[in-house]
Amino acid sequence: MTTDLNVGTDLRQRSADSELRRRAGAVVPNGMYGHLDMRAFPAIPQYIARSRGARLWDVDGNEYVDLMCSWGPVILGHQDPAVEAAAEQQRRQGDCVNGAAPVMVELAETLVRTVAHADWVMFAKNGTDATTMCCTIARAHTSRAMILVARGAYHGAAPWCTPFPAGVTAADRANLLEYDYNDIASIRAAVGEHADDVAAIIVSPFRHDAGFDQELVEPSFAREVRAYCDTIGAALILDDVRAGFRLHHGGSWEPLGVHPDLTPWSKAIANGYPLAAVTGTDRYRDAAGSIFVTGSFWMGRWPWPPGWRPLPSSAVAMRWPGCGRSGCN
Numbered sequence: 001m002t003t004d005l006n007v008g009t010d011l012r013q014r015s016a017d018s019e020l021r022r023r024a025g026a027v028v029p030n031g032m033y034g035h036l037d038m039r040a041f042p043a044i045p046q047y048i049a050r051s052r053g054a055r056l057w058d059v060d061g062n063e064y065v066d067l068m069c070s071w072g073p074v075i076l077g078h079q080d081p082a083v084e085a086a087a088e089q090q091r092r093q094g095d096c097v098n099g100a101a102p103v104m105v106e107l108a109e110t111l112v113r114t115v116a117h118a119d120w121v122m123f124a125k126n127g128t129d130a131t132t133m134c135c136t137i138a139r140a141h142t143s144r145a146m147i148l149v150a151r152g153a154y155h156g157a158a159p160w161c162t163p164f165p166a167g168v169t170a171a172d173r174a175n176l177l178e179y180d181y182n183d184i185a186s187i188r189a190a191v192g193e194h195a196d197d198v199a200a201i202i203v204s205p206f207r208h209d210a211g212f213d214q215e216l217v218e219p220s221f222a223r224e225v226r227a228y229c230d231t232i233g234a235a236l237i238l239d240d241v242r243a244g245f246r247l248h249h250g251g252s253w254e255p256l257g258v259h260p261d262l263t264p265w266s267k268a269i270a271n272g273y274p275l276a277a278v279t280g281t282d283r284y285r286d287a288a289g290s291i292f293v294t295g296s297f298w299m300g301r302w303p304w305p306p307g308w309r310p311l312p313s314s315a316v317a318m319r320w321p322g323c324g325r326s327g328c329n
Contacts, residue, residue, distance in 0.1 A: 200234050
């Protein structure tokens, strides 16, 4: 069965999915929430029955090639045998216990060896955790309030960064300043007279915001934003939640020779298992150790071993125009 995108006719069986949507509507607000809400996309199944390799099967038995990689994390394929074996080995030893497992230290050591600008690591469960932790660490280090964010950029679902305004107050956004991606002049203009109160500039490795054309970073912009952060004493946060380990093992701006101070990671780090990380430089180590961040399930041991396998398998060196083996212009 196929879907004719020109006329919007979907000939696939949808009865089981439709029934689950109906039942969910009675017990879940809108039947679903967040980025998994498929109400506006009737041709996309809301409920998935199983997955293997590059394929998914919905609850009606329809088969799909998962070109979305489950919104990004699944880069080795669903149920990769090595990943599943590593997770199962840890799961049998216990998961949610009264402390961390030794594998946490081993994965932290792996990340510090792999990421060029990483001197330390903290772990969490999703990308919003990690981006928010970076902002908190930057504020703790600088004793400043303001964070610069690119206009239209997505950095998570917390009140400070969610793209949807419901339930968000002016106070939640009071310490944000906006700039235009790839435009260093707009950063300087946004900072204006606030230079002494800017804790960090957060930037995506390349522009990949919903509703905008994707845009590679200009190497000159990456270098200029790094230099400007140094000038005003702010942290450079490179949001590698989506792009991390896809563009370069050492960090997405490693081919440009630009090192951030703090980096949030998630998505590709554990092939679909719930894991996120923050890496940082020694300069921010004490601030990272001073903040209180935690969760009842953050030290669960079974997501950590899968985090090892995607690292050497996923990344390819991305080439920006003007970039070669010897560097970038």
